[in-house]
Amino acid sequence: MSIPFWMPLLIWPRYRSLLVGFQLAALSKKQMARNAVLCVLAVSIALSLYVGGFWSLQKIDELAYFAYIDPAMLWNLVLVAMFALLLATATANSVGAFYTAKDLETIVSSPLRPSSFFWGKYWEVAISSIWFSILVMSPVVLLFGHYYHAGWAFYLVTPTVITLFFLTTVSMSIVLATIISSLLPTKQARFFVVVCGVLLFFTFLSAVFSAGANSVGEGGLDLNRFLEVITLFSALDGAWMPSRWCSLLIGEMLSQGAAESRVSELAGVTFGMWLTTTALAYLVVRYAHMRVLSFVTSNKSASAFGASHSGLVFKFLEKYTSPSFRGIAGKDLAFLFREPSQLVHVLMIFLLCGGYLYLLHLEEVLQLMVGEKNTEAWGNFLVFSNLLIEGFVLTAIATRFVFPSASLEGRNFWVIESSPLNLREFLKTKFKLWLLILLLAVFLVFGLPAAAMFTSWKLLVWTLVGSSAFCIGIVGLGVGLGAYFHEFEWDHPSQLAAGFGSIVFMFAAVGLLFVNGFLMWLMFSAVSGGWAAGIGQLVGSSITLIVIMIIDFCMLKSLLGIRLWNFGTRFVVLGKALRFLCLVVASYALYLSQYAGGLSLLLGIVIASSVGGGLSLSGIIGGCSGFIMMCVPATLALAPTFGVLRCLARRHKSENGTDLSCRFMSGLGLHYQVGLTLAIPAVLLAGPIYPIIPILAVDFCLNAYIASWAMGLGNKALVQRQV
Amino acid sequence: MNDVMISFNGVTKKFGKTTAVDCVSLSVKKGEVFSFLGLNGAGKTTSIKMLVGVLQPTSGEISIDGFDLVKQARQAKAMTGYIPDRPNLYDKLTAREFLYFVSQLYGLCGSEQEARIDMLLEEYGLNEWQNELTENYSHGMKQRLSTSAALLNSPRLLVIDEPMVGLDPRGARLIKEKMRDYAKSGMTVFLSTHSLQVAEEVSDRLAVIDRGRIVAVGTMDDLHRQAGGDSSTLESTFLKLTKSDDVEV
Numbered sequence: 001m002s003i004p005f006w007m008p009l010l011i012w013p014r015y016r017s018l019l020v021g022f023q024l025a026a027l028s029k030k031q032m033a034r035n036a037v038l039c040v041l042a043v044s045i046a047l048s049l050y051v052g053g054f055w056s057l058q059k060i061d062e063l064a065y066f067a068y069i070d071p072a073m074l075w076n077l078v079l080v081a082m083f084a085l086l087l088a089t090a091t092a093n094s095v096g097a098f099y100t101a102k103d104l105e106t107i108v109s110s111p112l113r114p115s116s117f118f119w120g121k122y123w124e125v126a127i128s129s130i131w132f133s134i135l136v137m138s139p140v141v142l143l144f145g146h147y148y149h150a151g152w153a154f155y156l157v158t159p160t161v162i163t164l165f166f167l168t169t170v171s172m173s174i175v176l177a178t179i180i181s182s183l184l185p186t187k188q189a190r191f192f193v194v195v196c197g198v199l200l201f202f203t204f205l206s207a208v209f210s211a212g213a214n215s216v217g218e219g220g221l222d223l224n225r226f227l228e229v230i231t232l233f234s235a236l237d238g239a240w241m242p243s244r245w246c247s248l249l250i251g252e253m254l255s256q257g258a259a260e261s262r263v264s265e266l267a268g269v270t271f272g273m274w275l276t277t278t279a280l281a282y283l284v285v286r287y288a289h290m291r292v293l294s295f296v297t298s299n300k301s302a303s304a305f306g307a308s309h310s311g312l313v314f315k316f317l318e319k320y321t322s323p324s325f326r327g328i329a330g331k332d333l334a335f336l337f338r339e340p341s342q343l344v345h346v347l348m349i350f351l352l353c354g355g356y357l358y359l360l361h362l363e364e365v366l367q368l369m370v371g372e373k374n375t376e377a378w379g380n381f382l383v384f385s386n387l388l389i390e391g392f393v394l395t396a397i398a399t400r401f402v403f404p405s406a407s408l409e410g411r412n413f414w415v416i417e418s419s420p421l422n423l424r425e426f427l428k429t430k431f432k433l434w435l436l437i438l439l440l441a442v443f444l445v446f447g448l449p450a451a452a453m454f455t456s457w458k459l460l461v462w463t464l465v466g467s468s469a470f471c472i473g474i475v476g477l478g479v480g481l482g483a484y485f486h487e488f489e490w491d492h493p494s495q496l497a498a499g500f501g502s503i504v505f506m507f508a509a510v511g512l513l514f515v516n517g518f519l520m521w522l523m524f525s526a527v528s529g530g531w532a533a534g535i536g537q538l539v540g541s542s543i544t545l546i547v548i549m550i551i552d553f554c555m556l557k558s559l560l561g562i563r564l565w566n567f568g569t570r571f572v573v574l575g576k577a578l579r580f581l582c583l584v585v586a587s588y589a590l591y592l593s594q595y596a597g598g599l600s601l602l603l604g605i606v607i608a609s610s611v612g613g614g615l616s617l618s619g620i621i622g623g624c625s626g627f628i629m630m631c632v633p634a635t636l637a638l639a640p641t642f643g644v645l646r647c648l649a650r651r652h653k654s655e656n657g658t659d660l661s662c663r664f665m666s667g668l669g670l671h672y673q674v675g676l677t678l679a680i681p682a683v684l685l686a687g688p689i690y691p692i693i694p695i696l697a698v699d700f701c702l703n704a705y706i707a708s709w710a711m712g713l714g715n716k717a718l719v720q721r722q723v
Numbered sequence: 724m725n726d727v728m729i730s731f732n733g734v735t736k737k738f739g740k741t742t743a744v745d746c747v748s749l750s751v752k753k754g755e756v757f758s759f760l761g762l763n764g765a766g767k768t769t770s771i772k773m774l775v776g777v778l779q780p781t782s783g784e785i786s787i788d789g790f791d792l793v794k795q796a797r798q799a800k801a802m803t804g805y806i807p808d809r810p811n812l813y814d815k816l817t818a819r820e821f822l823y824f825v826s827q828l829y830g831l832c833g834s835e836q837e838a839r840i841d842m843l844l845e846e847y848g849l850n851e852w853q854n855e856l857t858e859n860y861s862h863g864m865k866q867r868l869s870t871s872a873a874l875l876n877s878p879r880l881l882v883i884d885e886p887m888v889g890l891d892p893r894g895a896r897l898i899k900e901k902m903r904d905y906a907k908s909g910m911t912v913f914l915s916t917h918s919l920q921v922a923e924e925v926s927d928r929l930a931v932i933d934r935g936r937i938v939a940v941g942t943m944d945d946l947h948r949q950a951g952g953d954s955s956t957l958e959s960t961f962l963k964l965t966k967s968d969d970v971e972v
Contacts, residue, residue, distance in 0.1 A: 327827025331816060338815040338856070411811040415872075418775040419828035420800040722779045 010107065010120025011127075034500045041503055046139040053143045071148060072251020078140065079165065079243035082133055086169045087176070090129040094170075094177035097121045098289065099296045108293065118285050122278075125174065130166040137162055148254040157267065158250055164274045165246040171277035178284050182292045245269045324421050328429045335408065336401075384524050387463050390446040391513045394438055394467075394474055395506070402434045402478030403505045406714065407487045423718045427711050431479045438471040462523060462696070469699045470516045474509055476707020481505045483714025486721070512706060519699045725789055728753045728880055728911040729774065734783035736769050736935075743769040745935035746783070751913060751928075753788075753879075756906045758926040759915040762965060766935040767915035768808065771884045774913065775805040787880055801829065804873030808885040810865040814858035818849050818868050821857060822875060829876040843871035862889035870898070881905060883914040887921055899925055919957045933965045 003012045025031040060074075098121055107117065141158050144150070249266035321329070336342050406427065409416060416426055447464055485501025729751040736744040744766045751757045761767045772778040773785055776796050785792045790799040812821055822840045826832075831839065844850045847867040857865060866889055873881060886902075887895050902912050902925050916922055922929055923943065930940040939949045943957065950960040 323827040323830050323832055327824045330820070330827075331813060331824045334820060335813070335815045411809075412813050414777055414805075414807055414811065415813075415825060416828070417777040418800065418803070418805045419825070420797045420830070421828050422797060719779075722777065723781075 008120040008123055011123050049139045050143050057147050071254045072247050075247035075250045079247050083243045087173055090170045090173035091176050093125045093129050094174045097125050099181045114286050118282050126170045150254055154253045161246050161249055161270050164270050165242055168242050168274045168277050171281040174281040175284050178288055178292055181296055242273050325429050329433045387520055388517055395509045395513055398474045398478040399506050402475055403482040405430045406483040410488050413488050424715045427479055427483055427714055431475055435475045442467045465696055466520050469703045473512050473703030473706045477710045480710025480714035484717040523695045726753050728788055730786045732784045734780045737781045742935050747937055753911050754909050755927045756912040756925050758922040758929045760922055761932040765932045768884055771915050775882050776800050802879040804878035804881045806869050806873045806883045810869035812857045812865055817854050819853040825872045826875050847871045863894050880911045886914055887918055923957045931964045939964045
């Protein structure tokens with residue numbers, strides 16, 4: 001066995017591990033099947049990027065009569081975003097590779113040449129930071145080449161330029177990591193990075209908030225204020241940004257009749273940038289590494305940051321939460337801010353939120369371009385697009401943090417398993433914690449800017465209610481599927497978000513987002529009262545009810561619950577048919593009249609459940625609560641009843657163990673309680689906007705069903721693990 | 724009054740086609756120090772994992788103080804403390820935070836919780852390191868922290884898997900003394916070990932498990948008798964019972 005001459009020595013062990021991993025995967029049929037699915041998904045994502053990008057470029061071209069956007073500008077936008085994300089990721093990876101890695105003791109104590117050390121670690125950081133970005137950029141390069149009919153030189157030069165740009169970012173990150181580590185002990189450095197991220201984020205927030213609030217006022221658009229926003233963002237386009245030169249070069253190659261001399265000049269600048277930054281990184285590592293490493297090592301025994309203050313946080317939580325919740329919440333939050341890989345992703349989420357706010361700013365630009373200000377339709381469009389972007393950001397947060405939350409327990413899971421906390425409670429605690437965090441994000445990050453930019457507060461309330469419903473669905477789905485695809489034997493937490501289960505979750509989450517988006521679109525149609533309102537409600541109610549029915553059938557065993565009277569199995573088929581019929585009738589009734597719709601839904605559930613499998617307790621509860629939902633103004637006092645139901649369900653569980661009916665009762669109690677609590681004040685404040693109520697009710701039920709189903713699945717998988 | 728703390732009743736555990744534990748039945752009295760002896764792969768850790776509720780038996784029942792471990796898991800686990808063989812702790816928590824977390828899982832709160840944590844940190848010599856992340860701890864320190872966590876809820880049953888692994892002589896002596904003290908105070912101690920010396924020093928009764936089956940159970944004298952009465956040391960008795968004189972223990 002020999003090390004290839006071209007491979008840096010320090011990369012070889014990783015290369016071997018990867019190779020052995022592939023060889024083992026090739027022996028397992030299951031792993032091969034998973035890999036095949038992943039390949040198909042990767043290809044479909046690349047295709048979607050290609051097709052979606054092509055369509056976007058066509059749309060941009062259609063606007064050319066108004067304003068020509070040249071390809072260099074588009075590339076600049078893409079590369080600026082990549083630069084920000086890469087710099088954050090690579091800096092954290094550099095801190096890890098150069099100053100805290102477990103193999104450092106062995107390496108530093110060996111007579112390895114400084115240049116070998118630098119290049120080994122350099123490529124380690126580079127490969128782990130940029131491989132994914134290169135994969136994502138491949139279809140984008142092909143897309144631009146095809147769309148602008150570029151020559152072969154484009155396909156040759158652009159990948160090289162992009163790779164050099166990524167490597168330049170890596171070199172800059174190594175310098176940055178050394179500076180941060182030399183100024184502060186590593187643990188505090190991580191904290192420092194987070195604080196910077198938070199500050200940056202709030203700077204963005206305040207700028208957009210104030211500019212948005214003042215630029216579009218009663219007196220029209222205040223151009224001065226508006227220009228402030230544009231200036232803030234155009235700082236990213238400065239000559240000092242590597243992305244600018246790369247995008248100019250790519251743009252030059254795409255434009256017709258490019259001057260060869262200019263291409264060569266720009267290629268020289270790009271290569272020079274990489275060379276200079278890498279030389280700087282080498283010098284910094286060569287002369288400062290040992291000093292910084294000993295500083296970091298001598299500070300390693302210092303107290304963990306926040307350890308002396310964590311007691312205060314626990315004490316605060318003690319007043320308002322159950323012991324298991326504060327135990328798990330405290331632990332999870334500590335992990336989030338102390339584990340470098342998690343921290344990097346926290347930062348990336350901040351950046352994503354920054355990007356989201358940047359999009360708000362673009363919407364302002366669009367508003368300026370079309371010249372329609374403060375019209376209702378425009379307002380609706382803005383709120384709706386805000387909602388969709390918010391959905392994507394929430395999905396990203398859920399994929400990175402909520403989905404791996406169960407698996408993050410890792411080999412320490414024995415602590416939970418051997419404690420009196422039951423696994424369902426454990427999952428529920430995770431659900432509550434992340435629901436709280438996502439709701440906070442919805443209200444602070446998305447609600448506040450939306451409130452600043454849009455005038456209709458009623459619409460804002462409805463969208464916040466809809467977003468809360470989506471949060472329930474996405475968090476339940478994340479925690480549940482995360483537990484179903486649990487993986488406790490990991491070496492590095494970032495492995496969790498890149499597994500097969502994560503891909504499945506991502507697709508499920510995007511599906512859920514589209515269903516929710518569709519329901520929200522219905523709600524907007526109903527609010528605006530346009531022609532789409534009637535048809536939208538008809539189609540929408542039918543589709544959503546079909547979705548509910550499919551879920552119902554999947555959960556039939558659970559829905560039947562405790563049978564008070566058993567009519568025999570032959571009636572089950574009849575019951576299913578009847579249930580189906582009732583739900584179809586209910587969907588049309590829902591379209592014609594809200595009350596009649598609610599009533600037929602109630603009758604459908606009760607009759608079908610009774611005939612189908614005996615009179616089901618959960619069927620009655622479901623039916624009654626459905627009825628109550630339709631008589632909203634009278635139910636304020638009844639909301640606590642559902643709390644009582646949940647208590648009964650819990651008592652039942654503690655006496656008889658968990659069974660399906662108990663879970664269903666508990667789930668129903670929870671989501672109707674939440675639904676009522678949110679819907680009632682809104683209705684009281686906003687007046688009788690009846691079409692919205694059933695849509696939101698369906699939205700809540702759908703999300704709660706999915707959450708409850710996924711959590712049940714996850715719980716079953718965790719229990720199965722012990723059997 | 725029932726004086727049985729642990730009861731294994733025909734417990735079998737299978738992993739696919741492999742039977743790790745085969746129809747084990749035994750009972751352990753309250754206040755007893757009970758050792759589980761066996762070769763590597765004999766089924767000790769699997770039995771212990773079933774006893775603490777981390778694994779469920781394929782068939783048979785396990786109860787702790789009369790509470791069934793499957794049907795009344797919460798009550799059974801609430802009176803148990805568990806020290807695993809490999810102390811996997813949350814790396815990103817400090818010792819104090821870890822103890823705080825575990826105490827919350829067991830429903831402890833307020834001043835009682837604080838006092839208990841302080842006492843255990845002091846008792847196991849972790850006071851000085853309490854605000855240090857556990858990722859920087861040595862194996863022995865992790866083992867001591869894991870022991871403190873197991874004692875947080877003042878358990879009536881302490882289950883220990885390989886208690887002496889990675890401990891220095893002083894730490895090993897401390898654990899042995901503690902086990903005797905806990906038993907004197909009424910706590911039941913169930914430990915699995917390969918160390919015959921530890922088993923001999925601290926146990927009231929022992930069981931020998933071989934290939935998933937209990938081959939002998941009783942006091943030291945009972946074991947000698949079951950081995951034929953001609954073995955003078957526990958080592959020779961053990962080797963005779965497991966029919967593995969040729970195996971190095």
